[in-house]
Amino acid sequence: MTLEQARKDLKTLQAKLSAYRHALGLISYDGSTAAPKQTASNRAHSMPILSEAVYQLTTGPETVALLEFLDENRAALTEKERRQVFLLLKDLRFHASIPLDEFLAYRRLLVESDDVWHRAKPANDFASFAPYLEKIFDAKKRFASYAAPDKDPYDFWLNEYEAGLNTAVCDRFFAAVRSGVVPLLKAVMEAEPVSDACILGDFPEKEQEELARSLMDFIGLDRGHVGLSATEHPFTTSLGSHFDTRITTHIYRENVSYSLFSVVHEGGHALYETGGADDLAYTVLDGGVSMSIHESQSRFYENYIARSLPFVRAVFPKIRELFPQQMRGVSPEQFWAAVNKAQPTLIRTKADELTYSLHVMVRYELEKRVMAGDLAVRDLPAAWNALYKEYLGIDVPDDTRGVLQDSHWGGGMVGYFPSYALGSAYGAQFMARMKETVDVDACLERGDLSPVNAWNREHIWQYGKLYPPQELLERVLGGPFDPGYYIRYLEEKYRKLCRL
Amino acid sequence: MTLEQARKDLKTLQAKLSAYRHALGLISYDGSTAAPKQTASNRAHSMPILSEAVYQLTTGPETVALLEFLDENRAALTEKERRQVFLLLKDLRFHASIPLDEFLAYRRLLVESDDVWHRAKPANDFASFAPYLEKIFDAKKRFASYAAPDKDPYDFWLNEYEAGLNTAVCDRFFAAVRSGVVPLLKAVMEAEPVSDACILGDFPEKEQEELARSLMDFIGLDRGHVGLSATEHPFTTSLGSHFDTRITTHIYRENVSYSLFSVVHEGGHALYETGGADDLAYTVLDGGVSMSIHESQSRFYENYIARSLPFVRAVFPKIRELFPQQMRGVSPEQFWAAVNKAQPTLIRTKADELTYSLHVMVRYELEKRVMAGDLAVRDLPAAWNALYKEYLGIDVPDDTRGVLQDSHWGGGMVGYFPSYALGSAYGAQFMARMKETVDVDACLERGDLSPVNAWNREHIWQYGKLYPPQELLERVLGGPFDPGYYIRYLEEKYRKLCRL
Known part of the structure; x- marks a missing residue:
């Protein structure tokens, strides 16, 4: 050769x-x-x-x-x-x-497990799902021991989804979340409630679709290369290369904000994908480098950009144009407050910006304990409910809305959850870094995101998978990751919103 | 082994x-x-x-x-x-x-040719396209001589698209079309014109989409296995097996009949595909056996079923429900007349039932002459225009609406056109055969197509590609194909419609 x-x-x-x-x-x-x-x-x-x-x-x-x-x-x-x-x-x-027969047995297990989960969830029947989940956790431990016998199995899987990540980093991060967000949420719940009445009502599909397309243009997506469809659960996928990327949304007639932020969230993923250098196409370097970095971009656009007051002010004329009846007498400031209302809820995928990381923290702590052998799969529901009470202050009424709500564990994704929360935290630090050279608020006010996108493209998007995520992070930040940026951002935002 | x-x-x-x-x-x-x-x-x-x-x-x-x-x-x-x-x-x-280098060169030629055709057509520039078309006809002759040295090259390609078909069969068929349809069209044009005013106007997309879905149900398509989408040009495709078939339509707001008959036409293709026996799935026997048989089914539902008066009467209440303003004072009989109006036009894909075969006959005669060496590619436009004058009685103003209108020749499809017209003719004879045991008009009047579909499933659909098309034809018909059924059907229909 x-x-x-x-x-x-x-x-x-x-x-x-x-x-x-x-x-x-x-x-x-x-x-x-x-x-x-x-x-x-x-x-x-x-x-x-x-x-x-x-x-x-x-x-x-x-x-x-x-x-x-x-x-x-x-x-x-x-x-x-x-x-x-x-x-x-x-x-x-x-x-x-991994021995081939074990690998094939595992693939069959996942197919069965997914099927059982789909039936167990609506039936509130954790017992039927538990034996499959036990086998999955066993396989994850076994495969980790084959691939990296000297490594802690949970650390192995954290590192698989996010090279460089380990329990020590996650523990530090979630400790900061716990000590910052849990008391903050308590204070928010004791303050005068924020009204979200203006985002609830009847918002016909056709106008919401037009809003979605105009948001895609607004955040700078190239619609010649990025498509929009409707699905039960929103997601982003690139087909063949970053030259063809699809985002999806789900329109709820009774709530104008769900699809709005979903489009911006998936739009952030799509900006990252389509922002890769052209010569990465058709190589394994094409696309986002890890889930955390991907979430850092989606949540950057969803939360730090789109849930900010300057952005809401910039897009509000379009919203008012599409929904003149529903927005009669509503100010951009009221709309901004409504889309930032925080409160403890049961379902992760519908959680607000403030409580989201708490949902993730519950999952992180539980899967870590199961992987370490400190918690049996059959005891997961009770442990789940206890942590929801501790962190979010709410009672979980059934496993359907509790431990059975996510498809991840039944799909073999153990060690994946932390990236959802880490991404948010990376995004907050990226924003602080960006603001050193870009006047982000001024860009938003004049409705021009191109300097923001140019910064992300230069520092993050263009590289695809060229640098491992932790290395990319250090390059972008010019120093180590510090969860303090994220906590301070949340404190400032909710102090202002709830007049704490 | x-x-x-x-x-x-x-x-x-x-x-x-x-x-x-x-x-x-x-x-x-x-x-x-x-x-x-x-x-x-x-x-x-x-x-x-x-x-x-x-x-x-x-x-x-x-x-x-x-x-x-x-x-x-x-x-x-x-x-x-x-x-x-x-x-x-x-x-x-x-x-x-075929020598591999010639085959690969031919594939490259088709890619180039398609590209040149896409530019030549709107530019009315046959000269730029002619060299590619010459090479394509040359390759078709050469490949036929490699694969079947003893066979006439045009016969070879006719037989490729429709096993058992040859020039003798086509000549007989088109002679019958010429002697039957050309004078019939002349008589229709001299009669009092049929009004199509009621199908023209403004028909919003949403209601046309609902009409499309209700037609799919009406003709007996299983929408759990057959999807509907919008495209520039309507088509039908099965994905992986006949368990997943898609039809498409194109909605024109200004004409309610285009999408209506397009959905029924593609629906006929989809009925054929999805009607295959289950054990054909994932084998090469799955799907329709040939283009002619496929067209016999699509045109069966489009023309013999959906353009009949009993069918129009059965679906007209739905049309009136969806378009109450536009259908005010319109009778089912008027609607039926409007959707059957015949007149010579320039574009094959928009031709009516009566003139359609004449468009195909022009193409058949021309490609036969080119393949035989009796006509040079550069002389195609003049010959095209002469035949349109002779058969349809109209002058072709430019090659854009003349010899350049179809993509087939530039895509290497020589010998393919006859199946479009043969399919219509097969359909007429199938209908006559079906009526020996099924009271089709009574089925249509009570809005129940299941006996019609059961007959087609039993005699045609279930077999997929198991029998060669000419053998299938003889099995269904219990005797040879006779174009007389088709000609007599057209004569009766247009005599009634135009009171000849």
């Missing part, structure tokens, strides 16, 4: 992978958007066949030989090629460490 | 092919429906990679060995397996007959 040929083959391999991922991503996206209701079994036929082809491509003997050859010659590679080889080898070595 | 293993491998091969075709079909469908406007280059990255995988699967050495082994042992196979092996081998042998 010559180096020249091997570099070509590396490119071809990644081009093929991106085509298969285009296909798989689109079949899944189609299933959530346009596909007729009774066609799931048809997708269940095609997706394993295409996934199997991806598995062959990423782990087959030719690929092993190619990547090992390139790794031996890494000094002769470009920075981007080295990172491509590193990421492909990492994936390969992880799969090589 | 054991027979048992080979039969398993045959099944696996077809399952894989269906998954890749699911992916390719969906990427293409997405490009016409949900994809953002500037993402074509992204699909152009992925589709050749997945197509290449299909090519490897269908022509690779393992597949050759498998199919030849099964072909040698065909006596031990089921009827369905024999047909699967036959169809896969046919495809394989065709590709094996």
Whole structure:
């Protein structure tokens, strides 16, 4: 094998992978958007066949030989090629460490588990789901011990979702959240309640759709490359490359704010994806580097940009134009207050900015304890309810709205939750850093986000997966991550809003 | 290789092919429906990679060995397996007959040609397109001579799109069309004009969408398995198997009939696809057997069912409910007359039921002459215009609305056009046959198409590609195809409509 040929083959391999991922991503996206209701079994036929082809491509003997050859010659590679080889080898070595029969059994387990969870959740039947969840946690521990025998299993999975992350970092972060947010929420609940009456009422779909499109334009999304669809749960996905990105929303007629902030949130993900350098397309470096960094961008636009008073002032004329009856007599300041109202609730995905991290903290503490063997799966519901009482001050009436609410654990995603909260906290520190050189409020007031987007593109988006997340973070911040920015931001905001 | 293993491998091969075709079909469908406007280059990255995988699967050495082994042992196979092996081998042998470099050059030619055609058509610039078209006709002749040296090249391609079809059959058919339809059209044009005022006006999208969905239900489509989307040009596609079929329509606010009949036309295709026996799914026997048979079903529902007076009477209450202003004072009979108005026009895809076959006949005669070497590509525009004058009695003002209007020739589809007209004619004879045992008018009047659909399912749909089209035709008809049914149907209908 010559180096020249091997570099070509590396490119071809990644081009093929991106085509298969285009296909798989689109079949899944189609299933959530346009596909007729009774066609799931048809997708269940095609997706394993295409996934199997991806598995062959990423782990087959030719690929092993190619990547090992390139790794031996890494000094002769470009920075981007080295990172491509590193990421492909990492994936390969992880799969090589797990006996194939155990891996296949695990994949079957996840399919069954997902099915059982879908029935257990509405039936409030944790007992039927528990045996599957036990097996999943067992597999996560076992796979971690195969791949990294010397590492704490939970640390292994934290690091898988966010390279560089570990329990020590998370513990420090959540300790700051606990000591900052829990008393702040208590103070907010004792203050005079904020009214959200102006965002509730009847807001027809057609006008909400127009609002969604105008928000996409407003935050600077290129609608030639970013599509919008309706789904049960909003998400963002890129198909084949960052040249084709889709966001989705869910419109609730009775609440104008849900889709509004959902579009900006997913729009933040899409800005990150589509902001990658063009030459990352069709390589494994294309797309966001980790869930935390992704959430840092989505929550940056959703919370730090769109829930700010200057932004609300800038878009309010459009809202008033679309909903003249509903907005009669409403001021931008009232609208701003309404969309920032905070209160403890049961469901994470519907939580407000202030309480969101508390929901995540509950999940972090529980999965950490289960992974350490300090908590049995069967005891999860009681522990869940106790922490909701402790952190959010509310009673969980059933497991449907408690421990069964999320699909993550049943889908094998253990160690994933912390990134949701970390992303918010990264975003707060990014904003502080950005404000050193960009007058963000002035940009928002004149309705021009391009300096904001240019900063994010220069410091974050363009790199795709080139730098590991913790390295990227340090580059952007010029120093270590400090959760204090996030806590102070929340304190200032809610002190002002609730006149504490 | 054991027979048992080979039969398993045959099944696996077809399952894989269906998954890749699911992916390719969906990427293409997405490009016409949900994809953002500037993402074509992204699909152009992925589709050749997945197509290449299909090519490897269908022509690779393992597949050759498998199919030849099964072909040698065909006596031990089921009827369905024999047909699967036959169809896969046919495809394989065709590709094996063409030198790979010529095949790849041809694929590149088609990409270029399509691009040139897209620019030449609006620019009314046939001269820029002619060199590509010459090369395409040359390639079609050459490939036919490789694959079937003893056969007339045009006959070869007719037979490729419709096994059993040849110039002799087409000549007989079009002679009947010429002698029947040309004078009938002349008489219609001399009669008192039919008014189509009631279908023109302003028909908002939302109500037309509801009409489309109610028509889907009315003709018996299962919307759990058949989706509806909006596209520039309507089409039908099945994704992965007949368990997931999509139809599309194009709504024109100013004309209520376009989308109405488009939905029923595509709905006919979708009834055929989804009516296949379940065990055809994920094999090469799934889906319609040929373009002619497919058109026989789409035009059956569009013309023989939906443009009939009993059908119009049955759906008219729904139309009046959705468009009370526009339908004020309009009777079902007037609506029926309006949607059957015939007149010579320039564009095939917008032609009415009476003139449609004349448009096709022009194309048939021209491509036959070019393939025989009797007409040079550069002389196509003049010959086109002369035939439009002769058959339709109209002058073609430019090539944009003349010889450049269709994408087929530039896309390498030579020998394909006749099936559009043959399908209509098959449909007329199917209807006559069906009426021997089913009281179709009574079904339409009481709004119950299930006996009609059951007949089509029993005689046509369930078989997928199991029988070659001409054999299927003879089975359904219990005798040879006779274009007289079609001509007599048109004569009766237009005599009644125009009081000739």
